[in-house]
Every structure is written in C-alpha cells, then in structure tokens.
Amino acid sequence: MNQPAPSPSSPKLPVNLAANPKLSSWLKFLPQGQVTVSPGKVEIGQGIVTALAQIAADELDIDISRVQMVRASTAVSPNEGVTSGSLSVQQSGRAMRHACAEVRQIFLQLASERLGVDIASLGVEDGTISGPGNVTTSYWELAEEVSLDRDAAPDVKPKPATRRVLAGNSVQRIDIPDKVFARTRFIHDWALPEMLHGRILRPEKSRAKLTGLKDGNVRAMSGFVAVVRDGSFAGVVCETEHGAEAALQALRKGAVWADGEPLPDESDLAAFLKAAPSETTIIDKRIASSPGAKKRTLQRQYTRPYIAHASIAPSCAMAQWNGDRVHVWTHSQGVYLLRTDLALVLKLPAENIIVEHMEGAGCYGHNAADDVALDAVLLAKATGGRPVRVQWSREAEMSDAPFGAAMAIEIEADLDAEGEIIDWRHSIWSNGHVARPGRAVQPALLAGFELEDPFPRMISTNPPQANGGGGDRNAVPLYDFPSWQIESHRLTTMPIRTSALRTLGAQGNVFAIESFLDEIATERDEDPVAFRLRHLTDERAKDVIRAAAERARWKPEKQPGIGYGIAFARYKNTGAYCAAVAEIESAEDIRVRKLTLAVDVGEAINPDGVINQIEGGAIQATSWVLKERVRFDRQRITSTNWTEYPILRFSEVPEVEVELIQRPEMDPVGAGEAAHGPVSAAIANAVFDALGVRVRHLPITRESIIAAMGSTL
C-alpha cells in the first residue's frame, strides 16, 4: 500500500508487446534482404496482414515488398489472444509499431559504432543505413551481430504520424493476387502428404444422443480407413473426400439417436428470452442532479433473432498425430486459445500441441473453425500418424456452429412536458454473446460435449463493460440524458448455442436506441439529425453525423414510396464513430437503395482497407436486417441451406458511399464492426419515413411490416 504509484508519464509498452516482450518473436531479418514479420493476429478476410506489414515497413524504413508475413502458430508467434472485436490494428498494430521502432534503434546504435558516426546523423532508406561521408551499411549486413532475443524496452518512441510513408495510404492488399490467381492460401485447398479425409456424424435433432451405430456396411467400402466413436461423437475416415462423403451417408443409415433437447418457440422469441432463467446485472446507472418533472413514459420493445455466421465455406481443419504430440491446422481466430481447449479435451500438456493458422473464408466471429479442429484431432487419432482433413457440410455449418444470440430489448423513456427525455431505462434479455475457447476451465468445443465422458455444455457469458461488454455492448447511451439505468439479463440456460458474432449485442442495442430516438424526435416534430446533435457533446460524434447527413443531402425531398433514415453509434462506446443514412424503397419488399456512411477510426492505416470493411459491414448489416433469421422448430434447426437462410444477393445490394474522416494523430481503432448498428437502425428509420410503420422486430420483411401496423409495442 505504501508503494508509490507509477508516474503517469513513465513510458509503458503496448499491452501485447508487454505480454510477448521478446523482439525476435515479432520480427527477424533474413539473409536475402527480407524481413519476416510474425504477428499473433490472423487474416480472416479483413486485410489485417497488409495493415501490419505497412506498419512494420514504415517503422523500419523498408519497402513493403521486403516484408514476409508469417501465419500465426503456437510454435513461433507471439500470443495475441483472439483476432476479434475490431482490435487487431489497435493491439497488434501498436505492438508491432513499437517493436519495429525499437529494432530500428538497435540497428542504428550498432551502425553508429561500426561506422564511427553519430547516431543522430544516420538515416535509413529501404533498409540501407547511411550517414555523412557516404558511409553505409544495412540491416542485413549487421543482422548477424544483433540478437533480437531480448525484451522490448518501453522508452523507444515510434515515428510521429507525419513521418510515416505507408501508414495512411491505401497499399494494395498482399493476399489478393493469390486469391484471384487461385494460388493456394485457403486451408480448404491445402493437401498434406498422405492426407486422409474425415466426415463427422451429427444428429438432426438438437443435442440428440447417439445410442447405436451399425457400421458394418461402412467398413466394407473401398478406401475405408476408420470409424471413430466416443459417446455421441462419431466420424469416419477414408482415403478420399468422395469416399468419406459416401461413408458418412452409409454411417448415418446405421445410426440410432435418442430424442434431443427441446428448442424454444421461434415465433415468440421475446417471451422465451424474458421467461428463461437469467442473471441480472446493472450495467450502468446515472442519477440526475436535479430530476425533471415526468409528464409521461414511452415504452418500446425490440427484438433481433438468432443470426448465423453463414460463411461461404464450411469450416475445415487438418490434424496429424506423432506419438503423443499433435499438429493442427485451423482457421480459428485464436491459435493459443484453441490450443488451451484442445489440451483440456485431450488431457495433454499444451506443449504437446501445435496449432497453426491457415486462412479460411470470411470470419465474422466464433464460428465452427474451433469445433472442426477438435473433430479432426479426434479422427486423426485413429490413422496411425497420417494427417486427416475434416470439412463440415453446409447443413452442419448452418446448424451446429454457434449463432449470434437473439435479443429482446425494452427501453422506457420518461418525457417532461416539453417532450424532453428526463430518464432512460434500457433492459436486455439475451443469452451471453461469448463462449469462445481457451477462456474457461472447461472447453468450448462441440465434440467435447458429445464424448462418452463429456464436458458440460458451456453457457455463453458476456465480457465486462471495460472490455466492451457483450449483450450490453453499446447499450449505454452516448447521449446526454440526465439519468438512466441499463440492465442486462443474461440467460443461464442455452437451448440454442450462441457465441460471438460481429458486434455482439451492439447491433441489437443500437437498432433499439436509434429507432427509439427517431420515434421521439418524430413525436416532437424535430429533425432527427438536429435532435441527435443537440444531445451529443463529443465533437467526433457530431462530425460523423454531420458528414453523413451532408453527403446524403439530408433530408431529401419526400417522394412516394421512398424513405430516409439516419442513425449513429460509436462502436463499443470507445471505438470507431459511424453514422449512416439509409435510402429505402418500399415496393413488394423493402429495398435499400443507398447507404451513405461517415466513419472516424482515428488513424486509418490503410484507408481503402477501412472503406472496404465499412462497405462490407454495411452490406452485411443490410442482409441481417432485411433477410436473416435462424429458423427452427421445437426439435431442430431448419434453416440449414441458402434457400432457408437467404442472404442479400447482388441484385439487392445497395449502393454504398463512405466518407472517411482522417485523424492521423489519433490512435487507430478497428472498422470491421462499426457499421452494423447504425445501418440497421437507419434502415428501420427509413422504413418508418416511407411507410409510417415502426418495425421493431428484425428482420424487416413484408410479414414483419404487416405485423407492425397498428402495433405500438
């Protein structure tokens, strides 16, 4: 207690560098003028590998073509946890920038000694270090004399923003040429020597137990290698993928299942969520210094359904055993976290397991990547050391992977005689939004729940508000209401498996808050842009709203069948600012014609990369809002293909305009999840503008519009 508090001015290492301080774990110099850069974050379709290469090249003063990015692996990479939450540039980027700045400094120091010139007179150009009198050396000439097996020191300062050459520019993504020329990058396209193919048998009825398995016909099939069964987990391994598919069909015929566990009533999600056992947390409370006089209370309820990740590729993994050691190839978002869970299931020390990342299809959260990795590991036990590749089916991907959690949100606002908000109460009923691997004493992997000696099914939880919250993400208003109470009811049962999907609860909460605000502004006959600006104090927030409104020429003249809506959020209340204006057309269905967005991510390392992420987020959110809803009856998930779970198509995609407000002097934050909430609410508000109908239950379809007519709740 008597220790002096650390001085606030003493320099600190970026968090991920402090956790992985050895410089050589971040970068190494190769003899032929190359540098390998090894982040713990992974490419999931968001372009992070390019952004990190830009940061490294900038700080080292080398051409970006000299940078070779290393895929994350528990064998070599720094442990940067999970690639999620729009934190990669923020966390990994800062660590990389600092590590490279320090390495540059170490080399300059040595160059100064070798060349006999003052360090301050040295400059670096594409890795060549030169000083007065044409003395030169280079990183690569000096590399043998420098050991980077040393801990990072906090007192090195990276370059100021004004001296960065690459960061802030739209460098072309380094992975794109491979992808348009079909050079192997995806795990799905990889083939290991002697590789076998596996398929997993899972029940149609939710969580049904496997009580019998006749596999005689399977064993007689050509190319058959093994049937693996452990409790309700079962799978088959064959020489070819085609053979494995055929064997799975045969195995299914011989399977006997007990009844599963009942699913909730899909037609009344709010009733289910509000009646289920839950744990209540007060997320935030603000008390007015002088409470206003309440004239009346408005109360509204909003819901969003379960949403599927629905990646275009089904999840895939490869595994190979060597004695009691196993090597796993995965498109997981967190190689170390997956390793932790594999160690729990296999009852092996983590050191016996190497988990190596390979790219999969676009990843929008905790999908089945980790599950299929355990599937492959379990099947590969039966092959005498030959590697096994397992790929899920489309149906499995759409029903057995975790979903984004359904939410019911109730907001009450007390208004005074002038219709001003004097108190705001926001309540959320939802399963937790995170059940990721590697964070608990029990594993989060599907097969782990199915074994003869099973692990308990993990019930999703919510990260604390300090980490952005979960179901309550973005539930605390950004507006200056005098008092509020935000509470979260997290379900303690989980009949439908949920975990992290892009934005966690933010999409639902922003949809609710921004819809309700629009309704209150309309009742007051006040312009929704002016209303929001009047209740905000943060200038960066106001700037994105003004920029989006201006760019969309807010508010265009009324035309029949056309509507305009606006919404705003700052992701996690600490991340990217984003405002969206939606223009919709109401015909037989709702069609979003145009989305105009303004976004502020602080320093944009790769502006086109940020715009690409915002465009993608806006289009994905449009798909969620207009089309998406996981369907189920009381026994099984029924939306197991693209007909039953449609997503937005080319002919339905809106035009998207993005204005990026550049702030190179501010810390960079991620862009991947900033657009979903604002776009969702902007569309709903535009639907009201066109039709005079408030749709409070997603998705917004012809049916939900008809149901909303005449309903005030």
Next chain:
Amino acid sequence: MPSVRFRLNGVEIDVHADSDRSLLDILRGQIGMTGPHFGCGAGECGACNVMIGDRAVAACDTPLWSVADKDITTIEGLGTPERPHPLQRAFIAEQALQCGYCVAGILMSAAALLKRNPMAGSREVKEALDGNLCRCGSHNRMVRAVLRAADEMAAE
C-alpha cells in the same frame, strides 16, 4: 469404370470415374484442381462455378457425364500472374474482395458474361452474378471490377 472425355482449360482430358459424380468432386479430388471452391454442394452459392462453353455453371451440381466433349474453364485457366485476364487485373485494381473465397466462382460467372456480352452494363453484371453469394459484402467493388474489365476489353 467408364471414361468421360472433355477439355479442361484447353487440355484434352480423360476421366475414369462413376459418371454420376459431380464435376466439382472430380476437379478437386481426382484432378487436384482446387480453384473451384466447395460452398454448399447444392448449386446455391456459386463458389464452385466453372465455365462450360460461354456459360457459368455450378460444378457441384453438374454430373460428370454431362460434360462429355465440352470445353471447361476453371479459374486456373482464366489467366496467370504473367498473363492475367482483364478480370483478374480489375479485381486487384479495385481491391474487390475481402476474404476471397467466393471469388473463384464470381470470376467465372463474370468471364462467361463478358464472353457472351462484352458490352454488359451494371444491370447485366448484377444479374449475371446473382447466383453467386458473397458474405463479406464486397459486391459493389466486384461489380465495379467487372465493368472495368469490360471497358478494358472493349478498348483492346
């Protein structure tokens, strides 16, 4: 085992396999050509699209027997880094993807369109790509890239 003969990326090929198996299964399995991607296995997503003549078709939904004597082009046959197809150049120039898993099929849908209709406009491009799903939301960039390639081809 019956044999089915067809041209794959300009090369005559004989495949010995059950002719009811899907073309995708044969391409990715027996032939080891992994450009066409598996997405759904039901012809619903377009990730496995290849070009047969001047039409894009889902290889997962195309039985082997039906391609006898046909001309099949996969993304591997579209162009190379040294001699890229205008579409490949345009997709790089427009940075027209995020994860890129769907792109192999989208490029083939677009290539088939431009083969049939080199003057295709935005509406035709969207129609031609409507059977291809993209989950990352790169649609508008892809449409721009196809139009850019069309312009480039028209100028040649």
